[in-house]
Amino acid sequence: MTDEPTTALRATRLGRRFRGGWALRDCDFALPAGRITALVGPNGAGKSTLFHLATGLLRPTEGELRVFGTEPTGPDARDRIAFLAQDKPLYPRFTVDETLRFGRELNRDWDAAAAERIVRAGNIPLDARVGALSQGQATRVALALAFGKRPDLLLLDEPLADLDPLVRIEAMGLVMAEVADRGITVVMSSHVLSELENACDHVLLLKHGAVRLDGDAQQLCDAHVRISGLADPSTDDGLPSAVDRAGVVEATATGRQVHALLRHTGPIPGDRWIAESPSLEDLLLAYLRSDRTPAPAAEAAA
Numbered sequence: 640m641t642d643e644p645t646t647a648l649r650a651t652r653l654g655r656r657f658r659g660g661w662a663l664r665d666c667d668f669a670l671p672a673g674r675i676t677a678l679v680g681p682n683g684a685g686k687s688t689l690f691h692l693a694t695g696l697l698r699p700t701e702g703e704l705r706v707f708g709t710e711p712t713g714p715d716a717r718d719r720i721a722f723l724a725q726d727k728p729l730y731p732r733f734t735v736d737e738t739l740r741f742g743r744e745l746n747r748d749w750d751a752a753a754a755e756r757i758v759r760a761g762n763i764p765l766d767a768r769v770g771a772l773s774q775g776q777a778t779r780v781a782l783a784l785a786f787g788k789r790p791d792l793l794l795l796d797e798p799l800a801d802l803d804p805l806v807r808i809e810a811m812g813l814v815m816a817e818v819a820d821r822g823i824t825v826v827m828s829s830h831v832l833s834e835l836e837n838a839c840d841h842v843l844l845l846k847h848g849a850v851r852l853d854g855d856a857q858q859l860c861d862a863h864v865r866i867s868g869l870a871d872p873s874t875d876d877g878l879p880s881a882v883d884r885a886g887v888v889e890a891t892a893t894g895r896q897v898h899a900l901l902r903h904t905g906p907i908p909g910d911r912w913i914a915e916s917p918s919l920e921d922l923l924l925a926y927l928r929s930d931r932t933p934a935p936a937a938e939a940a941a
């Protein structure tokens with residue numbers, strides 16, 4: 640089956656096992672093409688494993704992962720993907736110019752103008768040795784190599800993690816501008832949740848190697864509600880009796896005050912509750928903290 644152009648990455652019962660156990664198991668998801676997906680999860684959730692499966696560096700133990708409808712290990716997929724991880728694949732002895740020439744030699748469809756523009760915009764001398772660059776400058780060169788490849792899919796595995804906040808924001812701005820110009824699909828992992836709010840329009844949250852959330856960021860926020868108020872004395876947990884417990888992501892009680900995040904659409908009955916739509920960061924944090932798996936909104940609200 641080929642499902643271009645709407646799906647960039649499709650996993651079906653995807654699993655990958657290492658000696659120590661399953662890094663990913665029974666994962667089903669479809670990441671949309673032309674959008675920016677945030678890949679979120681605690682340490683060891685399986686994010687890097689997923690990137691390595693998508694780039695063909697690893698093969699699934701079970702199930703399959705398709706990239707634009709094809710095998711990630713095929714030449715078609717390899718030409719369409721650029722992958723950038725925290726340890727950027729740069730040769731310290733090369734000059735910046737030599738690095739870009741290397742990119743041109745390795746890629747049939749090299750976009751020399753874009754690669755040079757990205758480097759020059761960072762005021763990086765072309766004759767500087769890569770090993771003498773700052774972390775931020777090296778990231779810019781690595782991004783120039785990635786965009787020079789004219790990828791359809793850009794996979795970013797925390798490549799900005801070692802940058803100071805200002806350089807990080809600048810690098811993120813660079814990615815966003817290039818991506819908006821060309822309609823590239825991006826999947827980026829990050830532990831800095833506040834940054835994802837403005838950057839990403841789709842979310843895939845992994846935990847313990849399983850998919851906990853997959854969907855459009857706005858629709859996911861709309862399908863949840865954060866409530867706080869005085870505990871309802873008629874229920875054991877203090878939550879409103881009309882709320883389906885299957886939709887509770889997390890709930891905490893402090894004295895008589897109850898705070899909860901629910902998978903729920905529609906009004907919260909009673910006048911003791913303040914209800915508001917969660918921010919994306921709030922939603923992701925709640926799912927990262929909680930081990931509950933709430934029922935889909937329609938069931939929870941019923």
Ligand SMILES: Nc1ncnc2c1ncn2[C@@H]1O[C@H](COP(=O)(O)OP(=O)(O)OP(=O)(O)O)[C@@H](O)[C@H]1O
Nearest residue numbers: 657658659662680681682683684685686687688689
């Ligand atoms: N090559 C490997 N050999 C053995 N185990 C591995 C290998 N790669 C990953 N794992 C294990 O698979 C699990 C998932 O690791 P992975 O690196 O994919 O998580 P992650 O979400 O990227 O974590 P982090 O946020 O810390 O980068 C972990 O338990 C890890 O120890």
